[in-house]
Amino acid sequence: MTETLRLMIARAPQQQALFRVGPKQLEAALERCALPLPPVEVAARETTDADFAEVLERSFALVGFRFPTEAVQRTRGALRLIQLTGAGCEHLLPLTWLPEQVALANASGIHTAKVEESATMVLLMLHAHLPFFATAQRQHGWTPKHSGAIAGKRALIFGVGGIGTGFARAARRLGLDVTGVRRSAGAAEDFDRVVDLKEGLVRLAEADFIVLAMPLTAETRGLIGAEAFARMRPDAGFANFGRGGLIDQAALIASLKSGHLSGAVLDVATPEPLPADSALWDAPRLLITPHVLCDDPDTYVADALDLFLDNVHRRLQGQPLRNEIDRRLGY
Amino acid sequence: MTETLRLMIARAPQQQALFRVGPKQLEAALERCALPLPPVEVAARETTDADFAEVLERSFALVGFRFPTEAVQRTRGALRLIQLTGAGCEHLLPLTWLPEQVALANASGIHTAKVEESATMVLLMLHAHLPFFATAQRQHGWTPKHSGAIAGKRALIFGVGGIGTGFARAARRLGLDVTGVRRSAGAAEDFDRVVDLKEGLVRLAEADFIVLAMPLTAETRGLIGAEAFARMRPDAGFANFGRGGLIDQAALIASLKSGHLSGAVLDVATPEPLPADSALWDAPRLLITPHVLCDDPDTYVADALDLFLDNVHRRLQGQPLRNEIDRRLGY
Numbered sequence A, B: 001m002t003e004t005l006r007l008m009i010a011r012a013p014q015q016q017a018l019f020r021v022g023p024k025q026l027e028a029a030l031e032r033c034a035l036p037l038p039p040v041e042v043a044a045r046e047t048t049d050a051d052f053a054e055v056l057e058r059s060f061a062l063v064g065f066r067f068p069t070e071a072v073q074r075t076r077g078a079l080r081l082i083q084l085t086g087a088g089c090e091h092l093l094p095l096t097w098l099p100e101q102v103a104l105a106n107a108s109g110i111h112t113a114k115v116e117e118s119a120t121m122v123l124l125m126l127h128a129h130l131p132f133f134a135t136a137q138r139q140h141g142w143t144p145k146h147s148g149a150i151a152g153k154r155a156l157i158f159g160v161g162g163i164g165t166g167f168a169r170a171a172r173r174l175g176l177d178v179t180g181v182r183r184s185a186g187a188a189e190d191f192d193r194v195v196d197l198k199e200g201l202v203r204l205a206e207a208d209f210i211v212l213a214m215p216l217t218a219e220t221r222g223l224i225g226a227e228a229f230a231r232m233r234p235d236a237g238f239a240n241f242g243r244g245g246l247i248d249q250a251a252l253i254a255s256l257k258s259g260h261l262s263g264a265v266l267d268v269a270t271p272e273p274l275p276a277d278s279a280l281w282d283a284p285r286l287l288i289t290p291h292v293l294c295d296d297p298d299t300y301v302a303d304a305l306d307l308f309l310d311n312v313h314r315r316l317q318g319q320p321l322r323n324e325i326d327r328r329l330g331y
Helices: A023-032 A052-056 A069-074 A112-127 A130-138 A162-173 A197-201 A226-231 A249-257 A301-317 B023-034 B054-060 B069-074 B113-125 B130-136 B162-173 B197-203 B226-231 B248-255 B300-317
Strands: A005-011 A040-047 A061-064 A081-085 A101-105 A154-156 A179-181 A193-197 A209-212 A239-240 A263-266 A285-288 B007-012 B040-046 B061-064 B083-084 B101-104 B156-158 B175-183 B192-196 B208-212 B237-240 B262-267 B286-288
Touching: A005 A023, A005 A052, A005 A226, A005 B175, A023 A040, A023 A301, A040 A052, A052 A112, A052 A263, A061 A130, A061 A301, A081 A301, A081 B061, A101 B101, A101 B113, A112 A162, A112 A209, A112 A239, A112 A263, A112 B054, A112 B113, A130 A263, A130 B286, A154 A197, A162 A179, A162 B069, A179 A197, A193 A197, A197 A209, A226 B113, A249 A285, A285 B130, A285 B286, B007 B023, B007 B054, B007 B300, B023 B040, B023 B300, B040 B054, B061 B300, B083 B300, B113 B130, B113 B208, B113 B237, B113 B262, B130 B262, B130 B286, B156 B162, B162 B175, B162 B208, B175 B197, B192 B197, B226 B248, B248 B286
Parallel strands: A005 A040, A005 A061, A061 A081, A081 A101, A154 A179, A154 A209, A179 A193, A209 A239, A239 A263, A263 A285, B007 B040, B007 B061, B061 B083, B083 B101, B156 B175, B156 B208, B175 B192, B208 B237, B237 B262, B262 B286
Antiparallel strands: none
């Protein structure tokens, strides 16, 4: 008799409705799933439920985004996989709580299609001075400023994961020259070239568009500060689609106030939600979107669950996972 | 001996630098021009110059955007063509001043490439709630609102000329269903269908995106008023790329204030420049760009002059002009 495969959903109260996984959605994913899985039993628990640890102890895999890491650390049970429904895991770092036998995977890649659409928009907005016009509008100023064709401009994208790749595809489609930046140089599909972090910081000086789409780790926290902003071209456009902590937000504000940079778009900020008294709101030539541009509400949870079941199958078969997080690097 | 062809440039003091044609630019266009033209003499005059009418009297063709129409009306000389460097000619209406022997052409079509880029941006911005976020930012509000994929949505584009076509191409590329609206139904390249004005007003009720890109004439002035806005879907996005006078701006503001429409982008307004005390500036979910999104400063004048010389050649040969304006319809 085949043993029952127990899958657990961790639901956190602070999670936006859009990202909340329920048993019905997981059952729908199981219906769609063509992979040969043993009989499955699904359990969903709020992270605050008294029997959370108990259910976890019996489960082979957990899907969710926020959960009590100490419960995971204590488990000696069946747990072998945690699938995150988001791309970033900085809220779980350092991964010292993660038992050896438990693999952790993120949801990188499920954002790519929506990111491509948003990236097209954001690159065109930076190019056409939309942040400048939004600021002029706040001051009731009609101040024409034209832009030519975007083709031939240079994009510098920090991060070559799901979000960086979405940006690269959009940039390529617009006729831009696209440089990716990651820990080590090399090649990556959709990028004209990939340089290492040191070279990436050098190339800040020549890029027309600079996009952050890398994970927040001890190494990348505050990477783009006053010095990096100063190195950018005065007419460069800047976008942060990674995490607010990647940049020194005060330095960005100071840079914009000094007249540097043609404009900026932030889809992420620190903290989130951004409090009403944050100086970011009124910074000139800065547009803020509240962490919404990478996620398609119509497909998000379904795509994440399809990835989860694929990884469950891979874990059962002893195959390499998709998006496994390196417990040392933290992404 | 071939007679000298006299071409005149009308320069108006209020014209933005970007659109000002000078003799050097016309000579460069003549260098580029492969058409068999007789020897050319170029004259440029400010519309305020004392000898404007005198030079006009000797000229075969005039290129410019603003000029004293009464001088043209009085001419009994060589003038056979006026080439406008812009698409709209509402400042010249009605065309009762236009002598029978003088043909008038506009610059429709030279905007299409830049419009396509801007249209992609604007459709994606309306789809992704950017006008909503800009308003939320003014109020320091972090209010997430997601959007799915844009493909499959419906665009309704009033006007199938150069700007409407640029929008249609962008919309098609994004996977939208594209309906064009003009005086009479029929087919037009880049549109899924073209309906007449009456049907266009009916279809306001089902469109996800409504774009105005038609000329301002006696017939279209104020076409989109309170009733038309009310007929639009509450979640529709609206863009005006034609002329401010096409809409009842107060009705748009009232509509937005009542919570109707997901957002609007205006690249044109009445009057221009929009005065600081206009109520448009502070209207919710409305983004204003100061009449800049259709013109590529790197190519604008050159493209307009290439069109001018093509039309000069056509006029000399007695061939139909490109973009000839119907003196009765006024576009």
